[in-house]
Amino acid sequence: MKPDLSIDIAGIKMKNPITVASGTFGYGPEYADLVDLNELGAITVKGISREPWDGNSLPRIAEVFGGMVNAIGLQNPGVEGFCEKYLPFLRNYDLPVIVNIWGKTVVDYAETARMLSDHEGIDALEVNISCPNIKEGGISFGTVPESSAEVISAVRKVTKLPIIPKLSPNVSDIKVFAKVAEEEGADAISLINTIPAMVIDIDKRRPFLANVTGGLSGPAIHPVAVKMVWEAASVVDIPVIAMGGAVDAKTVIEFLLAGATAVALGTINFRNPLTITEVVKGIENYMVKNDFESVDQIKMNF
Amino acid sequence: MKPDLSIDIAGIKMKNPITVASGTFGYGPEYADLVDLNELGAITVKGISREPWDGNSLPRIAEVFGGMVNAIGLQNPGVEGFCEKYLPFLRNYDLPVIVNIWGKTVVDYAETARMLSDHEGIDALEVNISCPNIKEGGISFGTVPESSAEVISAVRKVTKLPIIPKLSPNVSDIKVFAKVAEEEGADAISLINTIPAMVIDIDKRRPFLANVTGGLSGPAIHPVAVKMVWEAASVVDIPVIAMGGAVDAKTVIEFLLAGATAVALGTINFRNPLTITEVVKGIENYMVKNDFESVDQIKMNF
Amino acid sequence: MDIEKVIVEEHEYVGNDYSVLKFKAPIVAGVASPGQFIHLLIPRLEGSILRRPFSIYKVEGEFIYILYKAVGRGTKVLMEVRVGDKLSVMGPLGNDFPVCNEDEFPVFIAGGFGVAPLSFLAKTLPVKGHLFVGGASNCDILCIDDFEAVDCKISIATVDGSVGEQGFVTKPFMTWYKEFGKKCKPVIYSCGPDAMLRAVGEFAVANDIKCYLSLDKHMGCGIGACLACVQKVYDAEGTIVQKRVCKDGPIFSAESIVWEEE
């Protein structure tokens, strides 16, 4: 019997547990020539803010062993730009759309969420709380439980869309933040964002990235992400979307065993966007081999 | 002119800035057939506790992309075992000996430090504060500033040896912990320890390591370590010993540019212990090329 | 645009760290235009995740050539690729050089491996042009034959003076421009190091010459998704916007580019 790969996250029906990580797949059209977007369980678009935002100077990326360090700086066309330019395109597909949002103040977050909620064709908001909190002197919202709570509850108040706070890995105990998210009314959580990192150009004797520091992504961070997903999933009842170094069926299945309901492919898209298809097939094979009829049976009993 | 590779850390004279990371080089004899120990700036031995300790069940290691996840569990012969079995051997070399210590209570730490201070041939104590604090329900001493302070100050009180707290990377802001160490009287700090991580065996559907979770080391963590070393070095006046994914002259020099005074090679020893020699040569070449006369000139002005 | 498993047909070292790689890539070859590039997965590159961009140098039937210089870790490992190896190629990517009119005179200004896409272009233009090519030394002067074969005039400059004029390639170009530039409706096509592109671009704008530059930025996706490779440009209304070199470029008209302080 063909296993059933479909899942439900906070009312979003996904035909399989695979989505893409925000910022690694653009807004939809970019990869549409190479990948049949209908093969995705859902698409998660690059982070959107209230107003258009230019991001950082170049260089914005550096390759490192097992991944890359990026400091794109959240460049995006803003809510209106996104809704005009990309939403109509996305509506042509049979594809839940998760919009990743960010802000520099709590009001920014809420306002972005509110504005997006007025548009057709958005299925959920992923709330990136790993941004620097301008008011608090640049410390990330996502590393202080109270600030996380404030952002999530502000967004919760202004939208009926499912909200998915995206947790920062840059904390001592991810369980605290997973619970905060659940308590503040999140419908799901996603993790992990990139890990703060830095690359130095030894010839030029200065930081390689214009932004000095950036975030590490790719296979290098997978074992760290698996641990955090496992811990987070163990303390909340809402579903978990896992990401961080997933590159093939094996690394994706580790996340599912750890307790994730869905998994996002990120940096690997730059290497090979067709991984999406391979992974969906790989999960199916794994389910057949292990006699699983539905994705939720994969989770390990541990 | 031949550059001067020697450095001074808290009164320890090292002929070059290279040491090894605790736990990756045993207690000295293990690699002595392959590596001339006199080529090291200093040796840092595997973590020692008051009493002998058995560590975790097997499997204790798992290979991952760009490194390994280990949960050895700090197996060691205890203070007396170490001093009887290994110290006499180490005294045959022209080699500063840094003894890494750990405990499960503050008293354990202090007692271990006190006992070791009575022995000849130990040049410094590296205090591994990334161990679970048994009293506090297993949360690591190294992730709570107050607990870190308590451990460091307790060790400070019982020994005249230079002490080098080894910081955990599992914190939101490493600067806080670097400053705590300095304030409590540390002579230097070292970082980073392994990053908490987990590997799952998808065929057996259970965690790969007997201990369930472990610590990630190897090139995968290097950009994370560089960032933390850079931040820590920027807020303290005491020297920094850097580690985490250094595998060649380039990755070591990144640490020196970031502000480290010395660098420890860890996981790479398992692949190729002769890296030590190559790296020392590589630093020398770099200094010649850039007209540096002493190691402290390498630090980037940033 | 596609991702193709291609087979290495020839791999020739042409001196001074430059090599030419020829592979069979029927799909990509079928649609490639001059100025476009491929995004290549270098095999056996330890720990590496990202592809590397290379301009398309030649298309012959089902075959594609790239001309590359070993400058870093990836390109050094690329040199070890053997005939028969399979590579993963994404392409063709980016936009292409606008074709000049028959009454215009194409001027190619190239530095180092920047000559590669210009060589491809020279073959497809309706008129013969003039190549100005520069490099550090005589070994950096490449593809002269290609331009001779299409009857281009050729001027060479090297920093060390080992061949051609001594100095930057902009020197012989300026000399030429003073004498002939006003008479022949030149259209500049340029590819090479940033500093050269900027000098060429600013000169072209100042002198009102049509000019297309092929930009070089570090790339992640190569396809417009990651925003690693943006360049500030003036849009049609004169507003400064950020364009993606991989997707909206790599070819930009010189007057659109906003040059920034280094």
Added chain:
Amino acid sequence: MDIEKVIVEEHEYVGNDYSVLKFKAPIVAGVASPGQFIHLLIPRLEGSILRRPFSIYKVEGEFIYILYKAVGRGTKVLMEVRVGDKLSVMGPLGNDFPVCNEDEFPVFIAGGFGVAPLSFLAKTLPVKGHLFVGGASNCDILCIDDFEAVDCKISIATVDGSVGEQGFVTKPFMTWYKEFGKKCKPVIYSCGPDAMLRAVGEFAVANDIKCYLSLDKHMGCGIGACLACVQKVYDAEGTIVQKRVCKDGPIFSAESIVWEEE
């Protein structure tokens, strides 16, 4: 013990995922004894840091052979190594099999690639012995020729019965032991899967037979430094201590081993 850059001389696939790799390693070959292993850096293994341990199967002059089975990522990539490739080998590592006396009778009990170190051993012992070799199927029965060449008796068992007796290798061994065991002072040398080693070891202890087992644990350093590979054993005073399989082993006497619950 040394780290040597060795050159691959032969690489032969012998069926069912097993291959024999021969390389020139004069330093290691000069000092290797049966039971010791090498720690091999598998080239072009994406993202990999650790070496892999393999028993020394044969030493011929300056050449070393290993017999390996492709079981995982590393050993699969190892199959792609070509003649002439250079590999980094650390070795010889670990202890060796104690040599039996002339009045003792060596019994080799092997499973799968565990036959490799025993084949090396059989050649060096002062007396001929008896090999009991088992595997899942006939393709897992290896090195029979080697043992025939040194006039060993041979008994085979396969789980699927495709060759030899049907069942585990312990079956023919037990049968033999009942008939001849008491008469000939057997010394057991065994290498193979954990379950087999345990069955053999416990039988030997129960029956007071000298018995040496070669253990297999995941290894980091291979040299005694990382403590990844420990095994609980009884020391001379009967206290339980942890020994490093890479350094204090891989060969342990059966009675010293503390078997633990799975």
